Amino acid sequence: MSTPLLQQVIDRSAPIDDASPADLDVNFGLLDEYSKREIRRAILTAVAVPGYQVPFGSREMPVARGWGSGGLQISLAVVGPDDVVKVIDQGDDEGVNAVNLRRLIVSSTGIPESTTPEDSTLIQTRHRIPEDPLDERHTLILQVPVPEPLRGVERDMRELARMHAEADYARMWVSLYEDKVRNGVITRTTGYPCLVHGRYVIATTPIPRWDVPRLHQSRFLSLFGAGREKRIYAVPPHTDVEPLTFEDVPFEVEITPGAQCRSCGSSESFLVEVPATAAEGGGHWVCSDSDWCRRNRQRQHPSNGVEP
Amino acid sequence: MNNDWALKVASLGKIHGITDLRALEDTGPDIGTAKSALTGSIVAAWDVGFEVAPGEALGVIGESGSGKSTVMRCIAGDQSSTAGEVYLRSVDNGRTNVLDLDPSSRRRLRVADLAVVYQDPAEGLRLNVTAGGNIAEALTAAGWRHFGRIRDRAAELLERTEVPLSRMDDLVGTFSGGMRQRVQLAKALANEPPVVLLDEPTTGLDASVAAGVLDLIRNLLEETGVAAVVVSHDFAVIEMLTTRCVVMNHGRIVEAGLTDRLLEDPHHPYSQRLVGAARA
Amino acid sequence: MSTHEHILSCRGLTKDFVLHTIDGRRVEALRGVDLDILPGEHVALAGSSGAGKSSLLKCIYRTYEPTSGSVVLRLRSGAEVDLPSLSDQEMAHLRGRDIGYVSQFLRAEPRRGPLDIVTRAGVSRGMDRATARDAAAVSLKRLNIEEKLWDVHASVLSGGEKQRINLAAGTISSPQLLLLDEPVSALDPANREAALELIGDLTSQGVAVLAVFHDIEAMERLASRIVLMRNGRVEMSGNPDLVLEVLTQGARV
Numbered sequence: 001m002s003t004p005l006l007q008q009v010i011d012r013s014a015p016i017d018d019a020s021p022a023d024l025d026v027n028f029g030l031l032d033e034y035s036k037r038e039i040r041r042a043i044l045t046a047v048a049v050p051g052y053q054v055p056f057g058s059r060e061m062p063v064a065r066g067w068g069s070g071g072l073q074i075s076l077a078v079v080g081p082d083d084v085v086k087v088i089d090q091g092d093d094e095g096v097n098a099v100n101l102r103r104l105i106v107s108s109t110g111i112p113e114s115t116t117p118e119d120s121t122l123i124q125t126r127h128r129i130p131e132d133p134l135d136e137r138h139t140l141i142l143q144v145p146v147p148e149p150l151r152g153v154e155r156d157m158r159e160l161a162r163m164h165a166e167a168d169y170a171r172m173w174v175s176l177y178e179d180k181v182r183n184g185v186i187t188r189t190t191g192y193p194c195l196v197h198g199r200y201v202i203a204t205t206p207i208p209r210w211d212v213p214r215l216h217q218s219r220f221l222s223l224f225g226a227g228r229e230k231r232i233y234a235v236p237p238h239t240d241v242e243p244l245t246f247e248d249v250p251f252e253v254e255i256t257p258g259a260q261c262r263s264c265g266s267s268e269s270f271l272v273e274v275p276a277t278a279a280e281g282g283g284h285w286v287c288s289d290s291d292w293c294r295r296n297r298q299r300q301h302p303s304n305g306v307e308p
Numbered sequence: 309m310n311n312d313w314a315l316k317v318a319s320l321g322k323i324h325g326i327t328d329l330r331a332l333e334d335t336g337p338d339i340g341t342a343k344s345a346l347t348g349s350i351v352a353a354w355d356v357g358f359e360v361a362p363g364e365a366l367g368v369i370g371e372s373g374s375g376k377s378t379v380m381r382c383i384a385g386d387q388s389s390t391a392g393e394v395y396l397r398s399v400d401n402g403r404t405n406v407l408d409l410d411p412s413s414r415r416r417l418r419v420a421d422l423a424v425v426y427q428d429p430a431e432g433l434r435l436n437v438t439a440g441g442n443i444a445e446a447l448t449a450a451g452w453r454h455f456g457r458i459r460d461r462a463a464e465l466l467e468r469t470e471v472p473l474s475r476m477d478d479l480v481g482t483f484s485g486g487m488r489q490r491v492q493l494a495k496a497l498a499n500e501p502p503v504v505l506l507d508e509p510t511t512g513l514d515a516s517v518a519a520g521v522l523d524l525i526r527n528l529l530e531e532t533g534v535a536a537v538v539v540s541h542d543f544a545v546i547e548m549l550t551t552r553c554v555v556m557n558h559g560r561i562v563e564a565g566l567t568d569r570l571l572e573d574p575h576h577p578y579s580q581r582l583v584g585a586a587r588a
Numbered sequence: 589m590s591t592h593e594h595i596l597s598c599r600g601l602t603k604d605f606v607l608h609t610i611d612g613r614r615v616e617a618l619r620g621v622d623l624d625i626l627p628g629e630h631v632a633l634a635g636s637s638g639a640g641k642s643s644l645l646k647c648i649y650r651t652y653e654p655t656s657g658s659v660v661l662r663l664r665s666g667a668e669v670d671l672p673s674l675s676d677q678e679m680a681h682l683r684g685r686d687i688g689y690v691s692q693f694l695r696a697e698p699r700r701g702p703l704d705i706v707t708r709a710g711v712s713r714g715m716d717r718a719t720a721r722d723a724a725a726v727s728l729k730r731l732n733i734e735e736k737l738w739d740v741h742a743s744v745l746s747g748g749e750k751q752r753i754n755l756a757a758g759t760i761s762s763p764q765l766l767l768l769d770e771p772v773s774a775l776d777p778a779n780r781e782a783a784l785e786l787i788g789d790l791t792s793q794g795v796a797v798l799a800v801f802h803d804i805e806a807m808e809r810l811a812s813r814i815v816l817m818r819n820g821r822v823e824m825s826g827n828p829d830l831v832l833e834v835l836t837q838g839a840r841v
Binding site (some may be wrong): 081164166168169170171173174177178180181182247248249 | 360415416434438440441442444445446448449453454455456457458477507
């Protein structure tokens with residue numbers, strides 16, 4: 001990882017005695033300084049051992065566990081006064097959960113918000129990576145419901161710990177083998193298991209396969225937070241992230257031939273299907289990343305503002 | 309002439325309970341018990357030693373509770389041992405006592421250096437995984453990453469152990485006992501380990517099924533040149549599979565010799581009783 | 589101890605059984621046997637049952653562990669080894685290659701056909717598979733095992749067929765010394781004839797044979813020397829005619 005980034009995390013780990021700007025009625029970033037330091041230490045460990053799930057003392061947050069509490073704790077622990085925050089839920093800045101989380105971060109820090117990755121530094125996300133290329137300026141914070149990639153093949157915590165410790169992933173391979181035998185293809189779509197830095201297998205949250213290749217040798221730092229499961233793990237910049245797949249079964253991202261976004265016409269972004277309704281008739285496709293879709297439309301019709 | 313061993317076991321011992329060596333004095337075949345009255349510990353096995361050459365099968369025979377399975381589990385690493393040395397020619401050319409390895413390195417031996425076939429197939433197989441998937445587990449553990457080649461190898465192994473290929477993609481849990489044992493053999497041989505331990509491989513199977521599995525094991529041992537340790541209470545199994553064997557009683561080896569000699573000219577009182585009972 | 593021509597040289601061979609299940613009773617099977625065999629010599633052991641004939645064969649082959657005495661075998665390599673002092677592994681290695689043993693019964697075998705059994709016997713003694721298979725076919729044919737039975741599990745065959753398969757397996761390669769323990773006891777006249785011929789050929793190929801037959805006719809026909817045993821000792825050894833005369837006289841008495 002790049003030195004300035006590590007330095008940035010380290011700097012933030014230093015004690016801050018009076019972090020609250022005068023106009024906030026809570027501590028800067030809501031969390032007390034000791035909680036921030038503990039979370040930052042967990043993050044440092046996670047960055048130092050890419051893909052390793054670091055246990056941390058997950059706090060009670062003003063959102064329920066399972067609603068992004070892990071991502072939120074990371075965001076609040078690393079946010080600084082110079083950051084600009086973007087929060088998305090399944091690619092959408094206007095999802096109810098995204099809006100609430102963003103409001104919480106902004107109101108407890110006073111920092112500006114944005115929907116555009118270009119203007120943002122801290123991007124908290126549920127289940128997507130923005131379509132725009134991200135770089136050294138960005139820290140991507142992913143909300144993780146189930147951090148354990150081996151949960152499907154083993155439930156015993158001690159055995160799971162042993163498997164990770166010994167890099168014994170044969171049973172994960174067996175599950176992929178069985179999937180392929182039973183279904184002809186590897187059907188796993190979201191949260192595809194990946195080997196990080198040639199050592200630990202991670203669950204790539206439930207991001208779609210479409211986003212997985214963008215974690216590989218990325219320019220940005222990705223931090224994964226699971227509040228309910230009390231785990232933090234990381235993919236530092238310039239780190240190998242290889243989807244587990246057989247040599248003769250190439251990893252493929254989701255593409256529906258002929259599908260186009262109904263709003264912007266794109267066939268080069270991750271599209272989601274909107275089911276048919278009685279009012280509108282047959283189903284159609286739209287961009288998952290709503291802000292990217294909006295800007296794509298603007299590029300095509302600069303005069304038109306935002307469509308309803 | 310035959311210094312060329314694949315597996316060498318020396319002074320292997322396992323005491324359950326407090327490790328107080330005074331327990332050795334009031335246990336064993338002469339005392340007639342494995343449980344020490346003095347310390348309360350059970351001497352499951354003590355001072356067990358033998359060598360097995362490539363292509364050779366050594367029998368370990370004794371009644372239940374004689375310590376034969378303990379010996380096997382201590383060699384396999386399923387159980388910790390109290391004392392002793394175990395060497396594998398494939399590990400550091402036989403210079404490292406594998407009992408001294410850390411648990412992780414020890415477990416890794418099970419990938420390609422040492423395979424175990426258990427009496428209960430559920431111990432060696434995952435019943436909720438297909439026959440091919442069980443073999444794939446052994447192969448992927450050894451670094452196989454090519455789906456087509458894994459399939460081919462699994463099919464080859466199943467064919468060799470006489471499992472119909474039409475059942476390759478069925479869950480092992482749907483298989484009969486004899487068929488499960490064949491899959492277990494296929495999995496054990498997947499990475500061509502130089503040493504295989506077989507623990508009562510046909511016990512619990514119907515007689516005719518057991519005979520078929522026994523035939524298969526005999527063929528595999530002859531054809532692969534693997535060094536095998538066969539643990540059994542059944543002289544018919546030992547006679548069919550091994551050329552040499554050791555007799556265990558109350559945790560100790562009471563006699564060792566060529567298998568036909570042990571059957572026709574047993575020396576130790578316990579061996580004579582055991583053979584007499586088998587012949588009756 | 590032995591002169592250089594001898595293939596086998598036994599000196600002072602004894603075998604005691606201690607029966608722990610019957611109050612440690614001691615049974616003396618051999619009480620000091622001296623015996624030399626030359627290359628190509630066919631020595632038949634004669635004597636009443638319990639005289640120690642089979643015990644002697646088994647002590648040489650180490651199916652019984654001799655209590656005392658020496659059994660020196662000259663190997664193919666020319667080296668001489670004392671069989672009782674070999675390790676079990678070394679003895680197992682010599683078996684089949686330098687010293688063969690054909691018992692009355694087929695030993696426990698997996699369910700295999702005759703051709704497979706005999707071929708494997710050859711392979712286990714260092715022959716390559718194709719050669720062993722050819723030799724097995726020749727031998728089975730010679731012993732009148734019908735070709736249609738070659739892939740039938742031996743366990744379902746008759747006693748006489750099993751005995752011939754056993755003989756074919758035991759003689760597929762030529763050991764230095766072949767021990768035969770009633771190898772034709774279950775055969776009808778025609779098959780017995782074929783088996784005796786096969787054994788006779790081995791002797792002419794230079795294989796030393798030490799045999800126990802239940803009938804005098806086989807001894808007369810094959811033996812170059814007869815050793816008469818009584819009570820675990822060699823009572824007499826010499827020209828077949830001479831010994832058989834003593835034997836039959838003994839029977840008449």
